[in-house]
Amino acid sequence: MHHRPITLLSLLLGAAHSIAARPTFQDERSSSSSISLSASVPDDAALPVLHPFVSFSIEFAFFPDFAGNLTHPNLFSNHLLDNLAELQGAKSYIRVGGNTQDFALYDPNLRAATNATYITSISTDYPLILSFGPAFFESYFTWPDTKFIHGFNLGKNSSTDIELMLESVPVACKALEGGKLAYWELGNEPDLYKTSAQGIRRPANWTEQDYVNEWLNKTARIEKRLVEACPELADSKYIAPSFAGVTNSLNPVVTWEKGLDNSRNIALNSEHNYIGGATQPGVTLQNTLMNHTKTVESVAQQVNVSRRAWTVQFIRGCTLGVDFNLYCASQNIRRTHMHQGSNYNYISWQPVGTNRTSIGTKAPYYGNAMVAAMLHGGDDVRIVNLPLAADTEAAYAAYVNDSLVRVAVINLVEFNYTSTDSIAEKVESRPSAKYTFQLPSSGSVYSDSVSVQRLIANGSNAITGITWDGWSYNYELAQGKPVRLQNVTIGEAISVGDDGVVEIEIPYSSAAILSL
Known part of the structure; x- marks a missing residue:
């Protein structure tokens, strides 16, 4: 395998494809389109993923x-x-x-797990001479x-x-x-x-x-x-x-x-x-x-x-x-x-x-x-791509046992939080995009609100302070065990409108899951 550069926001690497909608941006670029969701798995959906994926x-x-x-x-x-x-x-x-x-x-007489020699003129990433x-x-x-x-x-x-x-x-x-x-x-x-x-x-x-x-x-x-x-x-x-x-x-x-x-x-x-x-x-x-x-x-x-x-x-x-x-x-x-x-x-x-x-x-x-x-x-989880208009956004629906259970929204607009003298000011002024989803209207019963879990960091070039649903997995806190941070919003819920519409704001360079 050859090495490829992955920066912090590689955790939001890009791709999408399949249903239609454009988000409403806080910077005044707006659209009234919404993403329609199907209650059951669409006919052209992919096969269930292998477990684990x-x-x-x-x-x-x-x-x-x-x-x-x-x-x-x-x-x-x-x-x-x-x-x-x-x-x-x-x-x-x-x-x-x-x-x-x-x-x-293989060296059956080697006492150590490996014996490695690097040839730095060719590669400094891994040894080219290796016994185990x-x-x-x-x-x-x-x-x-x-x-x-x-x-x-x-x-x-x-x-x-x-x-x-x-x-x-x-x-x-x-x-x-x-x-x-x-x-x-x-x-x-x-x-x-x-x-x-x-x-x-x-x-x-x-x-x-x-x-x-x-x-x-x-x-x-x-x-x-x-x-x-x-x-x-x-x-x-x-x-x-x-x-x-x-x-x-x-x-x-x-x-x-x-x-x-x-x-x-x-x-x-x-x-x-x-x-x-x-x-x-x-x-x-x-x-x-x-x-x-x-x-x-x-x-x-x-x-x-x-x-x-x-x-x-x-x-x-x-x-x-x-x-x-x-x-x-x-x-x-x-x-x-x-x-x-x-x-x-x-x-x-x-x-x-x-x-x-x-x-x-x-x-x-x-x-x-x-x-x-x-x-x-x-063993029966299927993912459906919900096509959006821009290169910098993606959305997906998850179906379990043929029922819609979750939606993921990903904003890929690069947000560099260290590009200003005042980091606090930059983070405070971070733009966001608004996404609108139309829940299925027939044959489905959803609650009057959906729960939200967010993947968030200060920006696409951040290397610390990243959380998933408020959890930190940092080595320094508990050697990788989950630790709930106190300065991150959790337990977020968004109301479902009488017309079955749900709106969510996603800050640039972040993502969220809506659980229905």
């Missing part, structure tokens, strides 16, 4: 940082995962993989009630490298027995093996058929080791192909057509998404990250590819942001795994203190919390 991907080399070990489990990380489990109803699935998955070689030993697998025992996706190395391809990968299979399966295994994964972003700046892994003439043949051969050899060591996991499934995109050196549609799932051992079609890179010309907070249209365009390519994956459901890796995740949910992307790594710019939390980054909860985590709350409801 909000999940994570953790860079292989840094998994011991995030999870700890049997002697020193990372309680902070577990508290944060427990918070999301409380909100969405199930604990996040954890993928252990990423770029370093394809650098990692039996102690690495202690990290799979530190987070109760958690299911994992363990990534095997496909990138290194010598006979010795392959044998070391196979030697790790019994150790991995023993660690993941007893219901901890969700899926396996073999290889990370193989569509970049011929072109990667971190090192070329395959010759220029390596084709989709070559990849498929290699994948089928190696998964068969893994299965043989599973039969010997963990027979109850012998028929366990994979996520694949875990491509970096849809326009790289391997075509995902051709890959499926060449028989990637001939062994019928792929449970989920896994693809990765990048909205924009730090060195990519023209990338800005407002026009790229906090932009609904950009999100729609970014997701659309992979949704089109996923329709060609036939029998496999679709999940998405490396995504961040409320709007991004909810738009994915509205487009038949059944689960998202947001990528994490120690010292990465866009992470939801920094699991340990380093000489580069202090331990702590980061802004994207609060967006994760809002998405989790929006998707609460078990």
Whole structure:
């Protein structure tokens, strides 16, 4: 996975699509249109999301940082995962993989969890030489009630490298027995093996058929080791192909057509998404990250590819942001795994203190919390995009068991609260937008008010003081456990008009959920 810049308001990353309305702004730009809501799930709605939906991907080399070990489990990380489990109803699935998955070689004699060497002329973000030993697998025992996706190395391809990968299979399966295994994964972003700046892994003439043949051969050899060591996991499934995109050196549609799932051992079609890179010309907070249209365009390519994956459901890796995740949910992307790594710019939390980054909860985590709350409801939660007019806004409806239960509204207008000499004055004068919703008029009974939960910070460039529904998850307060702040409004309710109309004001760079 390649790094992408995520600032504080990446928790409001953009995208939307489907019903019609324009908000009323406090700065006098107004419209009387309202967003009509359907009492039951529209015919063109996406399938229910997988439960849990909000999940994570953790860079292989840094998994011991995030999870700890049997002697020193990372309680902070577990508290944060427990918070999301409380909100969405199930604990996040954890993928252990990423770029370093394809650098990692098993060393049965290594006493430490990992032995890492950085080649700073190529990357300072993660090690390019990596060994892991039996102690690495202690990290799979530190987070109760958690299911994992363990990534095997496909990138290194010598006979010795392959044998070391196979030697790790019994150790991995023993660690993941007893219901901890969700899926396996073999290889990370193989569509970049011929072109990667971190090192070329395959010759220029390596084709989709070559990849498929290699994948089928190696998964068969893994299965043989599973039969010997963990027979109850012998028929366990994979996520694949875990491509970096849809326009790289391997075509995902051709890959499926060449028989990637001939062994019928792929449970989920896994693809990765990048909205924009730090060195990519023209990338800005407002026009790229906090932009609904950009999100729609970014997701659309992979949704089109996923329709060609036939029998496999679709999940998405490396995504961040409320709007991004909810738009994915509205487009038949059944689960998202947001990528994490120690010292990465866009992470939801920094699991340990380093000489580069202090331990702590980061802004994207609060967006994760809002998405989790929006998707609460078990195995039949469906998200419908409510199309709005501007790039800087999005709205979604959540249906549980075919009934409308929640609406999310996201304002993506960049609000930089440090752009004036007086921060207090700037925050006080923060603009807001008014959104109007028309509740269903027939066959539905709603109360005379709706409750409101808000995702709020001082602005799009704030790095502290962020809350979801008045809760802080800061490490400094209770090591990630929820703490209700006294200076934040909670228990807000909005009256429903006699005509079934609800109006809500959303400050710039914030979001809210209305529970009906």
